[in-house]
Amino acid sequence: MSAPHPETWLQTRPEGLYCLPGDFYVDPHRPVGRAVVTHGHADHARPNNEAVLATPETLAIMRARYREQAGGTLQPLRYGERERIGEVEVSFAPAGHVLGSAQAVLEWRGSRVVISGDYKRRRDPTCPAFEPVPCDVFVTEATFGLPVFTHPDDGEEIRKLLTSRALFPERTHVVGVYALGKAQRVICRLREEGYDRPLYIHGALQALCDLYRELGVALGELRPATATSKQEMMGEIVLAPPSAIADRWARRLSDPVVVLASGWMRVRQRAKQRGVELPLVMSDHADWPELTRTLEDVGAPEVWVTHGSEEALVHWANGQGFRARALSLIGRGEEEQEVA
Amino acid sequence: MKDFAALLDALIFTPSRNGKLRHMQAYFATAEDPHRGWGLAGLTGGLDFKSAKPALVRALVEERVDPALFRWSYDFVGDLAETVALIWPAQPGANRPPSLDEVVTRLRLAGKSEVPGLLAGWLDALDATGRWALLKLITGGLRVGVSARLAKTALAEFGKVDVAEIEEIWHGLEPPYGPLFDWLEGRGDRPEPNESVAFRPMMLANPLEDRDFESLDFAAYRAEWKWDGIRVQLVARNGERRLYSRTGDDIGRAFPEIIEAMDFEAVLDGELLVVRDGLVAPFNDLQQRLGRKTVSAKLLESNPAHVRLYDMLFEGGDDVRPLPLDQRRQRLESWYGAGRPRFDLSDVLPVAGREALAALRAEARTAGIEGLMLKRADSAYVAGRPKGPWYKWKRDPLTLDVVLMYAQRGHGKRSSFYSDYTFGAWRDSEGGDELVPVGKAYFGFTDEELKQLDKWVRDNTVDRFGPVRAVAPGLVLEVAFDAVHPSTRHKSGLAMRFPRVKRIRWDKPADEADRVETLAALVETA
Ligand SMILES: [Zn+2]
Ligand SMILES: [Zn+2]
Numbered sequence: 001m002s003a004p005h006p007e008t009w010l011q012t013r014p015e016g017l018y019c020l021p022g023d024f025y026v027d028p029h030r031p032v033g034r035a036v037v038t039h040g041h042a043d044h045a046r047p048n049n050e051a052v053l054a055t056p057e058t059l060a061i062m063r064a065r066y067r068e069q070a071g072g073t074l075q076p077l078r079y080g081e082r083e084r085i086g087e088v089e090v091s092f093a094p095a096g097h098v099l100g101s102a103q104a105v106l107e108w109r110g111s112r113v114v115i116s117g118d119y120k121r122r123r124d125p126t127c128p129a130f131e132p133v134p135c136d137v138f139v140t141e142a143t144f145g146l147p148v149f150t151h152p153d154d155g156e157e158i159r160k161l162l163t164s165r166a167l168f169p170e171r172t173h174v175v176g177v178y179a180l181g182k183a184q185r186v187i188c189r190l191r192e193e194g195y196d197r198p199l200y201i202h203g204a205l206q207a208l209c210d211l212y213r214e215l216g217v218a219l220g221e222l223r224p225a226t227a228t229s230k231q232e233m234m235g236e237i238v239l240a241p242p243s244a245i246a247d248r249w250a251r252r253l254s255d256p257v258v259v260l261a262s263g264w265m266r267v268r269q270r271a272k273q274r275g276v277e278l279p280l281v282m283s284d285h286a287d288w289p290e291l292t293r294t295l296e297d298v299g300a301p302e303v304w305v306t307h308g309s310e311e312a313l314v315h316w317a318n319g320q321g322f323r324a325r326a327l328s329l330i331g332r333g334e335e336e337q338e339v340a
Numbered sequence: 341m342k343d344f345a346a347l348l349d350a351l352i353f354t355p356s357r358n359g360k361l362r363h364m365q366a367y368f369a370t371a372e373d374p375h376r377g378w379g380l381a382g383l384t385g386g387l388d389f390k391s392a393k394p395a396l397v398r399a400l401v402e403e404r405v406d407p408a409l410f411r412w413s414y415d416f417v418g419d420l421a422e423t424v425a426l427i428w429p430a431q432p433g434a435n436r437p438p439s440l441d442e443v444v445t446r447l448r449l450a451g452k453s454e455v456p457g458l459l460a461g462w463l464d465a466l467d468a469t470g471r472w473a474l475l476k477l478i479t480g481g482l483r484v485g486v487s488a489r490l491a492k493t494a495l496a497e498f499g500k501v502d503v504a505e506i507e508e509i510w511h512g513l514e515p516p517y518g519p520l521f522d523w524l525e526g527r528g529d530r531p532e533p534n535e536s537v538a539f540r541p542m543m544l545a546n547p548l549e550d551r552d553f554e555s556l557d558f559a560a561y562r563a564e565w566k567w568d569g570i571r572v573q574l575v576a577r578n579g580e581r582r583l584y585s586r587t588g589d590d591i592g593r594a595f596p597e598i599i600e601a602m603d604f605e606a607v608l609d610g611e612l613l614v615v616r617d618g619l620v621a622p623f624n625d626l627q628q629r630l631g632r633k634t635v636s637a638k639l640l641e642s643n644p645a646h647v648r649l650y651d652m653l654f655e656g657g658d659d660v661r662p663l664p665l666d667q668r669r670q671r672l673e674s675w676y677g678a679g680r681p682r683f684d685l686s687d688v689l690p691v692a693g694r695e696a697l698a699a700l701r702a703e704a705r706t707a708g709i710e711g712l713m714l715k716r717a718d719s720a721y722v723a724g725r726p727k728g729p730w731y732k733w734k735r736d737p738l739t740l741d742v743v744l745m746y747a748q749r750g751h752g753k754r755s756s757f758y759s760d761y762t763f764g765a766w767r768d769s770e771g772g773d774e775l776v777p778v779g780k781a782y783f784g785f786t787d788e789e790l791k792q793l794d795k796w797v798r799d800n801t802v803d804r805f806g807p808v809r810a811v812a813p814g815l816v817l818e819v820a821f822d823a824v825h826p827s828t829r830h831k832s833g834l835a836m837r838f839p840r841v842k843r844i845r846w847d848k849p850a851d852e853a854d855r856v857e858t859l860a861a862l863v864e865t866a
Pocket of ligand 1: 039041044097118
């Protein structure tokens with residue numbers, strides 16, 4: 001008997017991607033009975049599921065964000081361990097996206113599907129690197145699924161920030177970063193580039209920075225950006241959520257240089273629209289070369305493409321001999337539009 | 341190429357003048373010769389080489405990229421040069437990235453047919469920012485928000501000299517400006533100005549403040565109309581002719597009829613205007629002539645240029661700048677004689693005392709006149725803006741009470757504030773009165789008022805589109821402006837010159853603001 005085609009046992013439903021023989025959803029958009037969650041970003045990890053299976057780090061992130069609404073039973077599963085849900089074997093492989101991020105590997109009757117969640121292929125000091133897992137169907141994101149997106153080396157971007165600080169020593173550099181992942185990666189990369197002054201952080205970043213530290217990621221000295229005078233903030237670097245950097249909150253800073261770390265900063269018009277003075281092209285999502293290389297590395301004959309520029313990646317993949325199609329999932333990619 | 345590309349990239353994102361100056365200074369300090377000289381030429385519009393049309397760039401990329409992927413990408417990015425820069429398949433190691441010197445010198449020598457090959461080879465070797473900068477350079481027009489004057493100011497700060505010194509020698513210099521950098525870095529003498537056609541830094545006037553008015557010794561001054569045109573310096577020496585703007589930019593190409601009429605040997609100071617049948621046309625008519633590399637016969641005919649002269653700096657080889665104004669005026673008048681086509685003299689107005697002069701200024705409401713100039717009869721012509729010898733006394737601006745309609749976030753220091761305001765006036769429509777936008781202002785208010793305006797905008801927002809908020813019609817602004825003229829760009833059919841917020845009329849109900857007809861009645865007819 002040949003293995004069943006994944007189309008027969010995975011369905012898109014209003015709640016999200018549903019696995020029939022396991023009776024669970026992967027990254028459901030609404031509360032469900034049983035959820036397998038790839039990582040802690042809010043468009044993947046929602047509150048109030050009855051049972052959640054995720055990596056221990058992702059569960060810790062969900063607890064920090066949602067407190068008692070993180071879910072009913074929270075079951076941890078480490079990278080590489082296996083768990084049977086219904087008739088399905090579930091395991092996690094590192095996705096390299098943020099701390100705890102995983103690809104969900106589902107196997108049923110000899111057929112294997114990898115739902116990669118969000119991923120990137122570059123080095124990130126805050127989480128383990130993506131591991132390609134051979135499979136029959138690979139479900140990929142396509143946030144930066146256009147060939148105009150080739151993210152530069154992040155060292156170059158971090159050095160741009162340090163160069164700007166040297167050029168404007170009297171100004172505060174306020175860096176817009178997403179609270180989960182980007183913030184901690186920017187901090188770690190600044191430390192690796194030799195920046196050892198205290199970093200100032202917006203209150204919205206505090207809890208997740210604390211959690212990263214608890215989970216063993218060294219961030220150096222962090223101070224709250226509140227209750228400091230303009231004088232003290234001269235020449236300092238402040239990290240804040242993107243929504244705060246060009247708004248009233250930033251008025252307390254000394255003639256701030258508005259910086260935003262995001263893959264969207266590759267397109268100048270986008271940076272200009274947001275009033276960004278120093279765009280840093282840094283993303284936790286795969287760029288076009290990483291996406292295409294990943295399809296080749298994984299080698300799945302069939303590819304389902306979700307959140308982002310599906311049509312371009314589907315077009316490319318079909319041209320390369322993959323069977324590719326778009327998989328539309330409600331609510332996915334909302335955060336990426338903002339701050340990937 | 342890398343540091344020049346990084347400079348351009350930084351400049352387009354840096355809103356403040358000071359920030360731009362800082363970036364340029366850092367570039368002059370760190371880039372090497374001759375590259376930084378070419379960079380300076382790029383910033384001051386002094387690069388002249390074979391350019392490439394966007395169509396060529398597009399053809400090159402379409403040979404290399406899947407057309408569907410290119411189309412989706414172009415739709416997403418919106419700008420051709422940027423799309424190409426980002427999507428160009430890099431060939432790392434194919435060859436060495438070119439230096440700016442290599443790009444400029446090879447393009448200068450290249451034949452038209454060689455350009456595509458050169459360009460493609462360079463695009464292969466550069467990174468995305470380098471490709472973007474190269475494409476901006478080669479398709480003409482850097483558009484990074486830097487004027488030639490600002491670049492020279494940065495250069496002056498870098499070399500710790502006065503910008504007037506650079507302007508004085510500028511037109512004797514050629515890119516890549518080796519001797520200039522040698523001088524600025526203390527390795528060489530100051531280059532000699534090219535005497536024949538050098539720009540001489542102009543003498544500028546200070547605004548006449550109320551307290552100056554009270555204490556001014558009117559008998560010692562001469563008065564002239566302040567013309568609403570462009571201040572120019574005409575240089576005709578040894579058979580060469582130049583027309584310079586106030587900042588020393590050579591604008592002769594846009595005004596060939598003036599250049600043609602300069603059959604004299606002198607350096608003169610005057611106002612460039614469009615004049616039809618002896619009457620000065622609105623500034624807008626002159627504006628249409630600016631910034632052109634070539635001028636159509638039609639425009640030459642419809643918007644004829646003219647210079648109204650008021651001072652003389654050199655007559656032949658004679659430097660008359662040290663002479664008092666009255667003597668320079670005499671020399672100007674006898675030189676002018678019975679008249680010269682395309683030129684006339686600006687009248688010297690009688691100064692019959694304080695009150696008479698104030699009355700004259702109040703009358704100055706016809707097209708082409710912005711107010712009065714007051715110049716000391718004994719003033720020598722000196723560069724810069726000395727306090728005392730020359731004053732400008734602008735007429736009172738026009739004002740209108742308008743209603744705030746939209747607010748947009750500012751840039752730089754103001755990026756957290758809604759600081760750019762679009763305002764409207766009332767007019768009849770089928771459904772009763774409607775507001776129609778008549779202008780946009782982003783200065784004239786204090787920092788404190790900006791905070792209040794920002795709060796009002798946030799509290800009264802009815803809609804948002806990106807960085808713009810639409811507000812309920814509830815706040816009246818008194819705006820001041822210098823003139824109003826017909827315009828097809830605005831829905832109201834009118835455009836204001838230099839609108840600024842004069843007062844916030846917290847007290848005034850929106851329905852008592854002015855009407856479009858009131859504004860239309862202020863249009864000046866020549
Ligand atoms: Zn994510
Ligand atoms: Zn996502």
